[in-house]
Amino acid sequence: MNIKYQYKAFLLILFFIAIANPGNAQTSKKNQIEQRNIEAQMEFLASDAMQGRGSGTQFEWITAEYFASMMKQFGISPAGETDSSGKKTFLQTVTITQNSFIESPTMKYSSNGTDITLEHGKEMLVYQISSESIIGKFQKVNVGTKPIKGAILFISADDEKAMQNLESLTEEAAALIIEENPQRRAGWERFASRKVSFTNFGKTKPNSSAAIIIVGKDTANTLANVADGTQIEIGGKLDEPKIKKTWNAAGMIEGSDAKLSSEVILLSAHLDHLGVRENAPGEDKIFNGADDDASGCVAVLELARILAQEKRPKRTVYFVFFGSEEAGGFGSRYFVDNLPFPKEKLIANLQWEMLGRPDAKVGKDELWLTGYDRSNLGVELAKHGAKLVNDPHPEENFFQRSDNYTLARQGIIAHTVSSFGLHKDYHQASDEIKTIDFEYMTQAINSMIIPVQWLLNSDFKPTWYEGKKP
Numbered sequence: 001m002n003i004k005y006q007y008k009a010f011l012l013i014l015f016f017i018a019i020a021n022p023g024n025a026q027t028s029k030k031n032q033i034e035q036r037n038i039e040a041q042m043e044f045l046a047s048d049a050m051q052g053r054g055s056g057t058q059f060e061w062i063t064a065e066y067f068a069s070m071m072k073q074f075g076i077s078p079a080g081e082t083d084s085s086g087k088k089t090f091l092q093t094v095t096i097t098q099n100s101f102i103e104s105p106t107m108k109y110s111s112n113g114t115d116i117t118l119e120h121g122k123e124m125l126v127y128q129i130s131s132e133s134i135i136g137k138f139q140k141v142n143v144g145t146k147p148i149k150g151a152i153l154f155i156s157a158d159d160e161k162a163m164q165n166l167e168s169l170t171e172e173a174a175a176l177i178i179e180e181n182p183q184r185r186a187g188w189e190r191f192a193s194r195k196v197s198f199t200n201f202g203k204t205k206p207n208s209s210a211a212i213i214i215v216g217k218d219t220a221n222t223l224a225n226v227a228d229g230t231q232i233e234i235g236g237k238l239d240e241p242k243i244k245k246t247w248n249a250a251g252m253i254e255g256s257d258a259k260l261s262s263e264v265i266l267l268s269a270h271l272d273h274l275g276v277r278e279n280a281p282g283e284d285k286i287f288n289g290a291d292d293d294a295s296g297c298v299a300v301l302e303l304a305r306i307l308a309q310e311k312r313p314k315r316t317v318y319f320v321f322f323g324s325e326e327a328g329g330f331g332s333r334y335f336v337d338n339l340p341f342p343k344e345k346l347i348a349n350l351q352w353e354m355l356g357r358p359d360a361k362v363g364k365d366e367l368w369l370t371g372y373d374r375s376n377l378g379v380e381l382a383k384h385g386a387k388l389v390n391d392p393h394p395e396e397n398f399f400q401r402s403d404n405y406t407l408a409r410q411g412i413i414a415h416t417v418s419s420f421g422l423h424k425d426y427h428q429a430s431d432e433i434k435t436i437d438f439e440y441m442t443q444a445i446n447s448m449i450i451p452v453q454w455l456l457n458s459d460f461k462p463t464w465y466e467g468k469k470p
Contacts, residue, residue, distance in 0.1 A: 067321045267320075
């Protein structure tokens, strides 16, 4: 055959092979998250139109509905509540009962009859209080302190060990009084617009957790001189309760393996931010929350898109977007208290938070995992391609500062994936789309696809390292 015609025949064969087999380019594209999708979702979620997705507002509700519609579009099954017609939905509605003090509460010491009025937002913040009056014996928390049941515990400004075990302390105490430090004071503005309140939600009983009170230096100095065992009364007149709501969006892909399908991997993020703050300095009052945590939500959403178009994984995977994390973690607390499967079947939780920019303290293509040194999950994910390293900011206690901790306190292996480099836009109106590094964010999320797929298709069960379980 003429060489010219042999060459043409060869090209023709290649053409028909290409038609029959779309090729690696399309397969690769199918398995990769596209930057344009990330940009489109971020531009909606962090736009002024969403008014900062404030906890418990209609904009948080709209956000939950948005994630519900996207998961339905991907072919993911609903994992929320059942509507009036008996149809399963993607939403969970969480009812919050809020009781507020009419006036600033008082703290009374029975030893000397002293009454101190604590002005909310200046000398004290009450995160929750279970009744008009809490009475208990005063106890200073020291290393190794075993709380007296029903005590009013005092945690000093420099006792970070106690702060790391805060939730365990609340299980026995009637109240925790926490002295401020610069880190805690920096967070006061986040709570300053709230009334002094007790919040109760879902099936949780009002007296199931201690009051959480943060006090300023002056009050802390006074309390430092109060003797252990002194009876203290904290309280005031409560107003009529107010009912609020928050929303989770939840979807799932049922596992395909007969032995592993009952096991669950949870991928989660929080969908709310700080909303509109009229008392914020400057003209911009909308706290858009682009990095915190629209970026984490988009990561979960895009992983859901990829996993939904692949062969069903062996394990079941849940995608949950928690409401009201910024207001106290109500969405995640409700979810873990009302799991739609046995708790022991929840193998691991990966929370995704603040992935919109690289952290200069780690490699340019790396992410970090909170509590990396607490369990073997991060190490195993890294072995399977995850560019995950230890949290470079241990002094910030990030492991305890996201929804993962709610699950970790229940014994569930739960960590947060992040790249937060302590940028100055955290919890500021300046946390906007223009600050996002979309190229980095795209490659960062893409780098986790294969490790997550491995976790979903393996029989590996992570464990806590000895002495590291919260």
